[in-house]
Amino acid sequence: MNVNLENRIRNVKKAAARGVTLVEVLIVLAIMAIIAGGAVTLVFPRLKESRVKQAVLSAGVIKTAAQTYMHLDSAGGCPSVKDLVDGKQIDGRKTDDPWGTQFKIACDGDEITVTSAGADRKDGTPDDVKDDFKDADVKRVAGL
Numbered sequence: 001m002n003v004n005l006e007n008r009i010r011n012v013k014k015a016a017a018r019g020v021t022l023v024e025v026l027i028v029l030a031i032m033a034i035i036a037g038g039a040v041t042l043v044f045p046r047l048k049e050s051r052v053k054q055a056v057l058s059a060g061v062i063k064t065a066a067q068t069y070m071h072l073d074s075a076g077g078c079p080s081v082k083d084l085v086d087g088k089q090i091d092g093r094k095t096d097d098p099w100g101t102q103f104k105i106a107c108d109g110d111e112i113t114v115t116s117a118g119a120d121r122k123d124g125t126p127d128d129v130k131d132d133f134k135d136a137d138v139k140r141v142a143g144l
Contacts, residue, residue, distance in 0.1 A: 051119070051142075052142045054098050055118075055129040056131065058094065059114040061094075062081070062090060062095075062105065062131070063113075065090045066078075066089075066114065067112055068089060069083065070110075077107075080105060097116035097129070101116065113131065115130050126144060127141050127144045129141060
């Protein structure tokens with residue numbers, strides 16, 4: 001009986017020393033890849049939408065600063081982003097959109113429009129973001 005117990009202990013030690021097989025590792029990696037792929041398909045569209053929302057909010061802040069600048073400045077001209085930074089109306093580190101390009105300010109009389117070039121970083125394309133976007137506009141641009 002003592003010999004039988006020793007054989008069992010020896011077999012358990014051999015099994016423990018073997019570790020995991022390559023097939024087991026590959027199965028775990030495949031499961032992790034499936035989970036990661038599913039997470040990316042769920043999260044990536046939300047990331048695009050959140051960037052567009054951030055651009056709309058930042059453009060609104062710049063528009064408000066530009067309106068204040070126009071009312072306080074005696075010249076009353078259309079300010080540039082540099083004018084707003086120099087006039088301490090906005091923080092110089094917050095003049096770029098989420099894609100790394102600077103916002104643009106356009107004036108038509110008292111009407112101010114702040115735009116971002118969007119994800120493609122080119123002006124005049126369908127993915128441009130404006131300060132007056134509604135939720136439908138945000139979803140449309142995020143879907144491009």
